[in-house]
Amino acid sequence: MANSDPIHVAVGVIENTDGDVFISKRHKDLHQGDKWEFPGGKVEVGETVYDALVRELREECNISVQTASPLTVINHDYQDKRVVLDVWRITSFTGEVRQTDGQDWLWVPVYALGAYQFPEANVAIIDLLENPL
Ligand SMILES: Nc1nc2c([nH]c(=O)n2[C@@H]2O[C@H](COP(=O)(O)OP(=O)(O)OP(=O)(O)O)[C@@H](O)[C@H]2O)c(=O)[nH]1
Numbered sequence: 701m702a703n704s705d706p707i708h709v710a711v712g713v714i715e716n717t718d719g720d721v722f723i724s725k726r727h728k729d730l731h732q733g734d735k736w737e738f739p740g741g742k743v744e745v746g747e748t749v750y751d752a753l754v755r756e757l758r759e760e761c762n763i764s765v766q767t768a769s770p771l772t773v774i775n776h777d778y779q780d781k782r783v784v785l786d787v788w789r790i791t792s793f794t795g796e797v798r799q800t801d802g803q804d805w806l807w808v809p810v811y812a813l814g815a816y817q818f819p820e821a822n823v824a825i826i827d828l829l830e831n832p833l
Pocket residue numbers: 707709711730731732736737738739740741742743781783785819820821822
């Protein structure tokens with residue numbers, strides 16, 4: 701088990717009007733590289749998780765989040781690092797979603813998410829999207 705403090709990450713599930721979800725592929729040289737992810741990133745010092753969510757989605761996908769609701773919190777130990785994924789469903793936003801870092805990106809129907817390779821911590825998120833409580 702990694703013994704440093706866990707990394708707190710804000711993660712956004714963005715749906716379009718067809719009910720498809722936005723995913724992008726992590727750069728191959730990053731942690732969990734070459735896997736698909738939901739947009740997001742680390743919460744910085746002095747930021748709330750919601751601030752981080754808004755900032756990351758502006759930086760990574762060019763949108764302005766208006767409202768979002770908490771979906772789940774996932775604690776996961778990757779051996780090399782521990783993460784706490786604070787996952788939000790984006791309920792309204794302005795702007796047109798696009799990937800700003802040159803990563804591959806896709807809109808995928810929820811039922812098809814299982815066909816893509818995500819980091820291990822995302823399995824629980826995808827399960828929740830496929831089988832809402
Ligand atoms: N953004 C994002 N990160 C995820 C997901 N699932 C998951 O395990 N992570 C992990 O969360 C951690 C932080 O994500 P990140 O690399 O996007 O952080 P960041 O945008 O602040 O990037 P940087 O500080 O590397 O520039 C990584 O270790 C990553 O492997 C996911 O669905 N989306």
